Amino acid sequence: MKIVVLIKQVPDTYEDRKLNTATGILERDASEKVIDDVTERALEVALTHKDSDKSTEVVALSMGPASVTDSLRKALASGADSAVHVLDEALDGSDAGWTASVLAAALKRTGFDLIIAGNESTDGRGGVVPAMIAEHLGLAHLSYLNSVELTDSTASGVRAGEDGTSTVHVGLPAVLSVTDRLPEPRFPNFKGIMGAKKKPLETITVSELELDPAFPGLARSVVLSTAVRPARTSGTKVVDEGNAGVELAEFLAAQRLI
Amino acid sequence: MSNVLVLIELSSTGEVRSTAPELIAAAARLGTPVAVLAVKPGTGADLAKTLGGFGAAQVYVGESDQVGSALVAPQLEALASAVAALDPSAIIVANSNDSRDVAGRLAARLGAALVIDAVDLKSDGGKVVATHSVFGGAYTVESTVDGGLGIVVLRQGAVEERAAAGKGELTTVALDLGADSFAVIDSVEPAVASGRPDLRGATRVVSGGRGIGSEANFALVEQLADVLGAAVGASRAAVDAGYVPQAMQVGQTGTTVSPQLYVALGISGAIQHRAGMQTAKTIVVINKDADAPLFDIADFGVVGDVFTVVPQLIEAINARKSK
Numbered sequence: 001m002k003i004v005v006l007i008k009q010v011p012d013t014y015e016d017r018k019l020n021t022a023t024g025i026l027e028r029d030a031s032e033k034v035i036d037d038v039t040e041r042a043l044e045v046a047l048t049h050k051d052s053d054k055s056t057e058v059v060a061l062s063m064g065p066a067s068v069t070d071s072l073r074k075a076l077a078s079g080a081d082s083a084v085h086v087l088d089e090a091l092d093g094s095d096a097g098w099t100a101s102v103l104a105a106a107l108k109r110t111g112f113d114l115i116i117a118g119n120e121s122t123d124g125r126g127g128v129v130p131a132m133i134a135e136h137l138g139l140a141h142l143s144y145l146n147s148v149e150l151t152d153s154t155a156s157g158v159r160a161g162e163d164g165t166s167t168v169h170v171g172l173p174a175v176l177s178v179t180d181r182l183p184e185p186r187f188p189n190f191k192g193i194m195g196a197k198k199k200p201l202e203t204i205t206v207s208e209l210e211l212d213p214a215f216p217g218l219a220r221s222v223v224l225s226t227a228v229r230p231a232r233t234s235g236t237k238v239v240d241e242g243n244a245g246v247e248l249a250e251f252l253a254a255q256r257l258i
Numbered sequence: 259m260s261n262v263l264v265l266i267e268l269s270s271t272g273e274v275r276s277t278a279p280e281l282i283a284a285a286a287r288l289g290t291p292v293a294v295l296a297v298k299p300g301t302g303a304d305l306a307k308t309l310g311g312f313g314a315a316q317v318y319v320g321e322s323d324q325v326g327s328a329l330v331a332p333q334l335e336a337l338a339s340a341v342a343a344l345d346p347s348a349i350i351v352a353n354s355n356d357s358r359d360v361a362g363r364l365a366a367r368l369g370a371a372l373v374i375d376a377v378d379l380k381s382d383g384g385k386v387v388a389t390h391s392v393f394g395g396a397y398t399v400e401s402t403v404d405g406g407l408g409i410v411v412l413r414q415g416a417v418e419e420r421a422a423a424g425k426g427e428l429t430t431v432a433l434d435l436g437a438d439s440f441a442v443i444d445s446v447e448p449a450v451a452s453g454r455p456d457l458r459g460a461t462r463v464v465s466g467g468r469g470i471g472s473e474a475n476f477a478l479v480e481q482l483a484d485v486l487g488a489a490v491g492a493s494r495a496a497v498d499a500g501y502v503p504q505a506m507q508v509g510q511t512g513t514t515v516s517p518q519l520y521v522a523l524g525i526s527g528a529i530q531h532r533a534g535m536q537t538a539k540t541i542v543v544i545n546k547d548a549d550a551p552l553f554d555i556a557d558f559g560v561v562g563d564v565f566t567v568v569p570q571l572i573e574a575i576n577a578r579k580s581k
Contacts, residue, residue: 013510013530017393024399037511096372097365119355122510123393126374127355128411131362140439141363142329144355156444159329160505162354163269164448168329170441180511181504219371219406224387227398232536232555239548240562245570248542249578251558255540257462257519258486258575 001053001152001172003046004110005080006103006117006130007062009071010036013122024223025093026123028065035071038118040078040185042178045116047079047186049150057081059110063091063102069201076196077188083201084110090206090213095221096124100132105209107137112173114155119144119177130177140170146181259289260347261316263340265333265357266295266309270326270446274308276459277352279420282313284350284412286421288381292316293426294340296332298325302430310426317426318344322433330359331440335433337364341407343431348386349409350379361409370407377416377516386410394510394533415459415516449505452490454480457506460489462519463535465508466501467493469524469545469564473501479523482568485575491515491535493525509534523564527552544568 011017011031018030043060050056060075062068063086072083086106091098107115115137120127134141145157146165155176156169188196206213236251238244252258262285267275278293285291293314297305302319309317320336322328337349337360349364351357353375365372378389386408390399402408457463464486466479476496483490491508492501508515510530520538525531527543527550535541536555543556544564553559560567 013533016529017396019392019397019399021397024401096362096374097369100362100366124374125514126372126411127358128362128365128372128374131359132366135363135366138439140329140441141359142441143359158447160355161270161446162267162275162356164446166270166446167444168441169444171439174439174441217406218369219408220404221371221373221401221408222404224400224402226400229391229395229398229537232541234554234559235557237553237556237559237561240560240567243570244544244560244562245567245572246574248544248558248560248567248571249574252519252542252575253578255519257540258578 001113002057002059002111003049003114003116004059004061004107004112005039005043005046006115007039007043007060007071007075008036008118008121009033009062009064009068010121010123017123019226021226021228023093024226028067033067033070035074036118036121038178038180041180041182042116042118043075043078043080044183044185045148045178050079059084061103061106061110063099072201073196074188076199076201077192078186079192082199085201085203086209087203088206088213096126096128096132097218097220098215100129100136101215101218102206102209102211103129104133104136105211106204107133109209114172115175117175117177119179130175134175139173139175141175141177142168142170143177145176145178148176148178148182261292261344262289263292263294263337263344263346263349265337265351265360266293267352267354267357268295268297270448272301274305277354277414278309279312280417281350281352281412282309283419283421284379284417286313287379288348288386290315291421291424292318292340292344292346294318294337296320296322296325296336296433298323303428306426306428311423313421313424314426315424317428319428319430320433321430322435324435327443328435329441329443330356331435332433334360334363335435338367339431339433341368349407350412351409353411353413358411361411365409368407370409371403373401373403373408373410375413376410377413379410379412391537394514395537454483455489457489457491457508457513457515460515461517462486462488463491463508463515463517464488464521464523465491465493465525466496466523467525468495468499470496470501476501478565478568482521482572485572486519493531522552523568525552526550
């Protein structure tokens with residue numbers, strides 16, 4: 001089975017993240033760049049399957065600027081067999097629609113039996129790209145999976161919903177998207193890190209995917225303005241001397257909250 | 259006025275989910291609200307009355323035997339059918355797992371643009387202008403749609419007003435899920451009803467952190483939530499420590515909340531937690547560590563032991579109620 005895992009590089013959520021207020025685009029240099037945790041968990045699903053079936057081929061696919069190479073190298077070090085990086089300045093500032101079109105085209109090129117993604121990234125938080133890719137490829141999509149069971153021809157698992165969970169299944173090929181309830185990813189070991197340097201990491205451009213970088217016919221979301229929210233200031237702070245609960249109740253009453 | 263479609267979500271037992279009134283109210287800002295939903299054959303008429311009451315001028319019902327067993331496919335086909343029939347100027351769906359799946363697929367199918375996680379929505383000279391709260395509210399971004407139809411994914415709880423009742427004129431069509439592949443729902447495990455408001459969209463939230471100390475002690479958080487009529491949340495530290503299930507996590511990788519009142523008990527305020535709650539209108543923090551970073555954004559902070567301050571607070575609130 002050939003599994004393609006979608007990897008996303010994001011600004012580290014443990015640091016301050018910045019938008020460029022002129023363009024509304026992420027300032028990629030403002031914070032440390034890491035593989036999004038949930039896409040590492042997606043990779044772990046594929047690698048766990050590979051552990052049980054050595055014939056499994058795992059490909060890591062990502063779209064983004066040159067720095068994404070680091071994240072793909074890490075995926076290779078963890079155990080992916082090869083990596084594909086869609087790298088093109090024409091894609092700077094892509095919205096979900098462009099991103100999904102490009103990734104779908106790249107997936108057609110690499111071939112796949114199964115595609116695994118994270119449910120949403122920690123930066124955009126849109127949670128729509130896996131569904132869009134599934135539609136582009138005419139595939140079923142098993143989304144928001146808290147657990148995954150794979151066989152050669154099916155995928156099943158427990159899906160998180162609004163008012164509970166459901167048990168769901170699908171025949172392959174299909175797109176799966178997983179939540180951060182999935183097991184934590186493995187750490188690359190020394191052997192993996194050294195071996196990753198010899199594994200293929202292919203870089204492709206939009207024209208190699210035979211896409212028009214103007215994406216004719218595709219409506220897009222455009223940013224009109226970006227403003228930094230004024231910093232919140234702290235209000236009253238009291239040290240409890242036996243009466244703070246009552247004082248807090250008075251505050252809530254004054255705010256008409258009780 | 260142009261038609262604005264909203265995708266109505268039903269619970270697994272067939273009731274209209276609580277997001278319907280706010281979706282219809284948001285649509286009324288932009289045009290004529292049309293509620294779109296997928297149901298099992300013969301069950302649409304009663305729902306149309308309810309949705310008319312929420313302000314829907316029209317209710318477009320797609321019927322399929324596979325509602326409840328085909329994952330999001332009936333909802334997708336109902337919405338696609340309504341788009342073809344009603345030529346809408348915009349589509350609005352709730353920011354929920356199911357509706358995001360529908361919105362993503364429909365956008366890819368139609369070449370429409372997705373307006374993701376809008377917290378506010380207006381019409382500006384016929385164009386939809388959405389406001390987004392990015393990186394946990396650190397930035398406010400306004401966006402619009404260029405070159406075609408926009409599908410707005412509206413944050414739950416973002417729209418407070420309600421639309422005046424509409425006619426709820428019913429149109430029923432049979433859905434053809436076609437040969438398109440879709441995933442199958444084998445069984446549904448409803449969440450255990452807590453009797454408390456849902457965290458997402460709640461107007462009041464009381465959350466506990468590592469400082470609560472144990473699963474048993476979390477009862478204190480619940481007691482305060484109940485006297486305030488609030489939803490119960492938790493920090494990632496409390497979830498990781500096993501005090502509460504992950505579904506209660508507020509923060510970057512949990513639920514983002516924007517309530518009128520957020521009360522944080524024993525939460526120090528890691529950047530990931532703040533990203534999930536800092537747009538709350540009023541923030542109250544109780545923590546025995548005077549240096550907890552969450553005090554920096556608190557409207558009212560108490561440096562003290564939650565196990566003495568909170569019981570006193572509950573008593574004071576109850577005393578006011580009984581006056």
